[in-house]
Structure formats: structure tokens, C-alpha cells
Amino acid sequence: MPNIASILKSEIMRLARKEIKSEIESLKNASAKQRTEIAALKRHVEQLERQSMRSIKAAARAKGEEFQPSEGKQLRFSPKRFASMRKKLGLSAADLGLLIGVAAQTIYHWEAEKTRPRANQLKAIAEVRGMGKRQIKARLEALQAGIQETTSEA
Template structure:
């Protein structure tokens, strides 16, 4: 017959392993549920962010009026059109820059699309874009004098 003390010790050890397992099973199930809820919320957030980006792009592409709130016209800039106009006038980048009040390097970089001109230069660019060859040449002479 086995020793009662060893049997009792074995039973206590078995129950000691079994009890915490029973108590933690409920917690494990709760944690699993929370993780799945968090994953679902993350997917929903990503979906809403994509939808927001799509609608904001659509709103931009619909078009904005070419005038801001102050009533002054907004000017657009195209590097290709800028370069073509300078070529039509037959001016160097430095001469074109003098007309605008900037350096020739700025004109070169604007034409290449490396940089966009600041908003403060856009009205001057629009003014020069309206000039013809003769008018641009006379304006350059006046600036040199």
C-alpha cells in the first residue's frame, strides 16, 4: 500500500496545476476576442482612410475656382509652357530672369521642373507671359539703363 503522504502530495500538485488553468481559460478567451476586435478596428480605420484620400482627391480634381477669397486671380505654373515662352521670345535664362527679378539659375530650374516658383513670383511670370518679343526687348533695355 502506497504511503498516504505521497498520494496526498501528488493530488495536491495535480490540483495546483489544474486550478490556475481553469481560471486563466476565461482570460485567454477574452484576450482572443479583444485581439480580433482590435484587428477588425484596424481594418476599418484603413478602409476609412483610403476612402477619405479618395474623396479628397476627387474634390481636388473636380476643380477649384481660379480666384481665391480675396478676389485676386490665382496663377498656374507649367514648366513646359514657361520654357516654350522663353524660347519664343528668344531670351536667355539670365535675360528672362532679369525681366522677372530673379537669377538665371532660378529660371533654369523652373524650366526643368526641379523647383516651382514661389507664389510671390507668379504674378510677375503671368505679366511676362503676356509680353511679345518687342515689348520684352524694350523692357530689358529699360532695365539695363
């Protein structure tokens, strides 16, 4: 004959599971509804952003100006692409740091994903990215000549 305590315990567990299941079901439904609402809001925001961008471009065209998307866009940074850009240009970390206005160690930290560049540094990186090898070489020579002048004066 089974123990009355074990029967009572199993019945209490069964009822508790049944209650929990009904409570969780309503939470699942609410969560699913919220997820669909969030997705709809995201789509709406994207649509509004596209419309806004179109109107900005149209206004710029009406004024006779050329639209420059870099003004409204956030600059992105990828350590791997940054390192490959540096190698492609044939620059040392010290040279690239000189162009951007940071130390060579900072360049290594960016490439190793230890730190990320600040907003003003991202602008300088974008500026360097838009330059050719000849422009970079000329600018480096000018910067190094300026450094040599300041060190010889001191």
C-alpha cells in the first residue's frame, strides 16, 4: 500500500504544474504580442528613416548642393580592416599614428581590439582611408619635417 504522504505530494506537484502552466501560457502570449509590436515599430522606424533621407537628399538637390552622407552617418570601425588598410598602404604603426595624431601603441591596441578609437579619431581614420599612397607619403614627409623643425628648435 502506497504511502499517503507520497500520494499527497505527487497530487500537490501535479496541481502546481497545472497552475504554473496556465500562468506561463498567458505570459508567453503577452511576450509574443510584444515581439510582434516591436518588429512592426522597427519596420516603421526604418521606413521613416528612409523617407527622411530621401527628403534631405531632395532638399540638397533643390539648393544645388551635393548630398554628403558622411555628415549624417556614423563612422564604423573594424580592427581587421584597419590593420589590412595599414598593411596595404605599407605604413608602420608609427607612421599611421603620426597621420592620425596618436601613438604607435594606440594603433596596435586598436588592431588587437583592446581599445576603440574615439569619434575625432574615427574622422581622422576616414580621412586617411580616402587618401592615396602618394598623398599619404607627401603628408607624412610634411609631418616628419614639422616634427624635426620643432625638435631642432628646442
